[in-house]
Amino acid sequence: MKDAKNVLEISWFTLSSVSPLVNKSIKDAAVRTVTGASIVGIIHEKQFKSNPKADYLFKEGDMVAVVGNQQERNNFKKLASVI
16 A cells, blocks of 8 residues: 555646636536546635536636546646646
8 A cells, every 4th residue: 555645646636727727517528528637626716616516617717626647637737738
């Protein structure tokens, strides 16, 4: 179990104005289906939302907390086009 930290980690990603996720809901983006990762929190305008609902619309500047293994988090990074 000493390697458990590599199985499930949280990464934070900030969405830019050119992210294809902006103005899409979590459901419409099919984040979990496409990436395998789960969104466990979002910070928008200094307000933290834990476990956002599927109808949450991503906005420019959102800081998104994503949980999953390294590959799943990398998949989210690609989906969100985070550089």
